[in-house]
Amino acid sequence: MNAAVDITGVHLETEALILRSFEAADLQDFHAYARVPGVGELAGWVHHSSLEESKEILDMFISERKTLAIVEKKTGRVIGSVGIEPYDETCVGDEYRPLKCREIGYVLSREYWGQGLMPQAVTGVLRYCFEELQLDAVFCACFRRNHQSRRVAEKTGFRQVCDLMLPTMYGTQEEAVLTVMHREDWAGRSS
Numbered sequence: 001m002n003a004a005v006d007i008t009g010v011h012l013e014t015e016a017l018i019l020r021s022f023e024a025a026d027l028q029d030f031h032a033y034a035r036v037p038g039v040g041e042l043a044g045w046v047h048h049s050s051l052e053e054s055k056e057i058l059d060m061f062i063s064e065r066k067t068l069a070i071v072e073k074k075t076g077r078v079i080g081s082v083g084i085e086p087y088d089e090t091c092v093g094d095e096y097r098p099l100k101c102r103e104i105g106y107v108l109s110r111e112y113w114g115q116g117l118m119p120q121a122v123t124g125v126l127r128y129c130f131e132e133l134q135l136d137a138v139f140c141a142c143f144r145r146n147h148q149s150r151r152v153a154e155k156t157g158f159r160q161v162c163d164l165m166l167p168t169m170y171g172t173q174e175e176a177v178l179t180v181m182h183r184e185d186w187a188g189r190s191s
């Protein structure tokens with residue numbers, strides 16, 4: 001089942017990053033990476049075409065309280081996000097029904113790709129999910145074509161559950177891979 005999540009007041013730190021809730025003042029930083037063609041498209045959404053569109057999504061992040069902003073410590077700039085999303089309960093087996101689960105989704109400004117920053121951010125969010133929220137399992141679904149996202153899931157310790165078809169926000173269905181990390185996997189990797 002989907003566990004309740006409210007990230008209000010959350011402040012997570014990794015070596016290079018801070019993860020915290022989004023604020024209205026993040027609009028320019030958010031728009032700067034969300035407007036770049038080819039970034040959102042890897043995650044199933046279309047790059048933003050105006051500041052107003054970014055403001056609408058930012059307002060949604062603020063009100064829904066499940067998406068963390070990724071802040072570069074060195075500059076204070078918001079360079080991406082990690083959402084702790086509801087997962088699709090129809091896509092996985094009955095064994096997950098009694099468990100507390102969520103699914104993560106992430107995006108990083110193109111300028112920052114290839115520095116290992118998202119694995120850092122995801123590890124910080126997993127620590128929060130397992131040690132603070134006490135979740136039993138965290139899922140991560142990536143489009144099959146999205147090699148770089150699948151590498152992040154692999155490198156942070158997710159294991160493959162099944163193949164599935166996922167809808168995009170531009171009206172198509174695409175082949176995807178569902179991966180999972182269980183609480184025991186987390187306990188094993190951090191000891």
Ligand SMILES: CC(C)(COP(=O)(O)OP(=O)(O)OC[C@H]1O[C@@H](n2cnc3c(N)ncnc32)[C@H](O)[C@@H]1OP(=O)(O)O)[C@@H](O)C(=O)NCCC(=O)NCCS
Nearest residue numbers: 039042043106107108113114115116117118142148149151
């Ligand atoms: C997926 C994403 C978050 C990865 O973040 P990151 O901080 O660059 O991750 P890493 O530095 O660990 O790199 C992951 C892989 O990306 C690939 N990669 C690295 N630099 C790259 C670049 N400049 N361009 C394309 N791919 C690159 C490599 O295959 C790397 O794997 P490796 O470490 O085995 O070489 C980022 O590419 C992104 O925001 N993509 C668009 C949104 C998206 O795909 N979201 C996921 C939806 S499930």
